[in-house]
Amino acid sequence: MSPTTRESRGPRMIDVARLAGVSHQSVSRVVNGSGGVSPDIRDRVERAVAQLRYRRHPAARALATNRTFSIGVVSFGLAQYGPSEALAGIAREAQEAGYSTSLTSLLDVDVDSMAAAVGHLVDDSVDGIIVLAPVDAALTAMAGVEVHVPLVLFYPGAHAHEQRVVTDEVQGAELATTHLLDLGHPTVHHISGPAGWLGTSARVAGWRRALEARGIHPPAIVEGDWTAAGGAACAAQLATRTEVSAVFAANDQMALGAIKTLNDAGRKVPDDVSVVGFDDIPGSEYFRPPLTTVRFDFAEAGRRAAHHIFELIAGGRPGPAGPVLPELIVRGSARHHPLTVIEQTDEQRRNP
Amino acid sequence: MSPTTRESRGPRMIDVARLAGVSHQSVSRVVNGSGGVSPDIRDRVERAVAQLRYRRHPAARALATNRTFSIGVVSFGLAQYGPSEALAGIAREAQEAGYSTSLTSLLDVDVDSMAAAVGHLVDDSVDGIIVLAPVDAALTAMAGVEVHVPLVLFYPGAHAHEQRVVTDEVQGAELATTHLLDLGHPTVHHISGPAGWLGTSARVAGWRRALEARGIHPPAIVEGDWTAAGGAACAAQLATRTEVSAVFAANDQMALGAIKTLNDAGRKVPDDVSVVGFDDIPGSEYFRPPLTTVRFDFAEAGRRAAHHIFELIAGGRPGPAGPVLPELIVRGSARHHPLTVIEQTDEQRRNP
DNA sequence: CAGAGAGGTACCACGATATTG
DNA sequence: ACAATATCGTGGTACCTCTCT
Secondary structure: OOOOOOOOOOOOHHHHHHHHOOOHHHHHHHHHOOOOOOHHHHHHHHHHHHHHOOOOOHHHHHHHHOOOOEEEEEEOOOOOHHHHHHHHHHHHHHHHOOOEEEEEEOOOOOHHHHHHHHHHHHHOOOOEEEEEOOEHHHHHHHHHOOOOOOEEEEEOOOOOOOOEEEEOHHHHHHHHHHHHHHOOOOOOEEEEOOOOEHHHHHHHHHHHHHHHHOOOOOOOOEEOOOOHHHHHHHHHHHHOOOOOOEEEEOOHHHHHHHHHHHHHOOOOOOOOOEEEOOEOOOOHHHOOOOOEEEEOOHHHHHHHHHHHHHHHHOOOOOOOOOOEOOEEEOOOOOOOOOOOOOOOOOOOOOOO | OOOOOOOOOOOOHHHHHHHHOOOHHHHHHHHHOOOOOOHHHHHHHHHHHHHHOOOOOHHHHHHHHOOOOEEEEEEOOOOOHHHHHHHHHHHHHHHHOOOEEEEEEOOOOOHHHHHHHHHHHHHOOOOEEEEEOOEHHHHHHHHHOOOOOOEEEEEOOOOOOOOEEEEOHHHHHHHHHHHHHHOOOOOOEEEEOOOOEHHHHHHHHHHHHHHHHOOOOOOOOEEOOOOHHHHHHHHHHHHOOOOOOEEEEOOHHHHHHHHHHHHHOOOOOOOOOEEEOOEOOOOHHHOOOOOEEEEOOHHHHHHHHHHHHHHHHOOOOOOOOOOEOOEEEOOOOOOOOOOOOOOOOOOOOOOO
16 A cells, blocks of 8 residues: 555566566566576566566666667658658558657748757657658758757658668659650640759759750749649649640649649640649549559658668668659550650550 | 767756756756746856756656656558648647657557557557547547556547547538538438448438438448549449439548549539538549538647647646537539529539 | 676666755 | 755666676
8 A cells, every 4th residue: 555656657677576586687688688598587577577567668768778769750741642651651660660750740841940850859869860851941951950860861852872761753753754755745844843842853853854865945844832723823824825735743733733724724634735743642543534643652761761760770881772763653644745646556545 | 088988978967067066956947947946046057058058868857757748649541631630730739838749650450459559659658649540449449448648539420528539520421411402402322431430430420410300311321441442433333323413422532533433424523413522632622523522620630639638648637629620611513403493592603 | 717697786867855054 | 934955766777796507
């Protein structure tokens, strides 16, 4: 009948030790699997642990080891498809490795917020940090902040780097653009993401590269904001110009909005204008027309980021994680150019 | 030139105390704002804190106070729109309250996985737990698990409860169904979510209630799986029956799939059959036709859940959190019944 | 005298409480 | 009475020592 002391707190290691008739140190060895314990003692300890339902105290452990077995994630735009998938991948990988995942979400992506978020995580003594905020500010903020903790950045570009998990979105954009070019379109117009996002520049770069590879001068970019409404507004600028026959939108949401605007303006997709999106969001297959788009396995990217962090934490010097590669998903929103005869080897035979 | 000891670890409270010429206890008072400190000492301490860039050590603090200032979130289906929004809301509210958010994502929703996830969080000594897994298994698992920690469940039903944050989805479904009924449709068919989800039963209940309020016997339910593909498959069963004129899909993804199937089958939406969705996912305004649907502020629900947890942690006995209410978003996918004359006060005048 | 297994002791960085000035 | 300080408790791990083959 002890008083309120130890109220609702579980048994301690020393309790287990007493019950098993060993030192608390032996209990520690068994619990942590450090080895060097005789089968007899191990058995007694395990029995006692089970009987008392002993669980080790993470704070005490963290205090003694100076490790928390948790990683921090700085995220922005969780509502977006890519980031939320990636987060799920991270959490999953972390769980399997015995780490917990601490989430910090950003309200703004200016350098100050970024630094504050990272500082927050550092204050929480996380063992590693994953920055899931693919914006320019993240890069500059990270350059300025000194962090004594392994840190990995999601980077939607082409350049591998020890501190980055790369989704090769320039290649993805190139795939999309080349696909349209292969369909005979003389050029491809681009509805880009908003400035300040790494994905925006990467996709612009890929689009431009594909064009220039064929000696085509890239037309002016129309800048959207990732939303369907933004895509619709952008497309309004394109819809009046009868020479535009192919549009590459930097994400599926904008593609969706663009398609609506184009159709409403009498420029039928895909008959008059072809549209290719980016992301392969759920449901894009059921758009009208079904959206031709570029898919990335963001969950896989998340898993790689977590895995990479663990290697860093373990003190390894892993090479840059391999880039996550895009896949072109051909559906119905892009067809050959109306005035172009194309060889019959193409894949566009859906509506004979 | 101390050896590798204290390597990469910041200053301790005692270091601050020494620099300020006070006891470590006074530093503690200042840092925690406990009061009872003379202005002089406070000032010296704050100066020393700033100079050394002192940050308190959360593990030590947790050990001494038996509180971690972190909450755990058990989540399932993060890829879904609702949960990911809610998670962002939770994280935000937690941050503002000085709590960190620890994420555990579920692979399966059977009772064992649920119990394991909660156990995991309890092992991490979180101060409170939010279960963001609106499935039946969560309810039964929670009933079986004994947790000595404040716990709040997301509950997409109608019943308020001290341990629940309610999104009144039965009212949402009722709104959708009644809207269709008001448009003159003799009955409303339902494409439901998969069994095992609380949201599924809630939406079925609301749909049924609306029907029965008018003395209509609910027709057979077609069960989907939340995906557009599932919705498309379900709609295939409905498309052949010319008497079905109104469909309420349990989420927007399924509505999207259903619309495609119906249109492909020659049953034009909204001319021949009306469709209403649920969730108001991004882009649903740009579907063809723009989707009439039901919106919930899931981020707000997340914030309420976090807020509620904090009150529980503080030892209060807050009443049940108020339910998050639905809003009907009328767009173009539902029209009056083709054979019904409706008063011209209705809102369906988009395409004159 | 090794080497392996077991135990003792010193922290880890802080908050709470009693005690002192 | 009030501000400031000593002392102890928090649950573990790291490292060293000791014993026993």
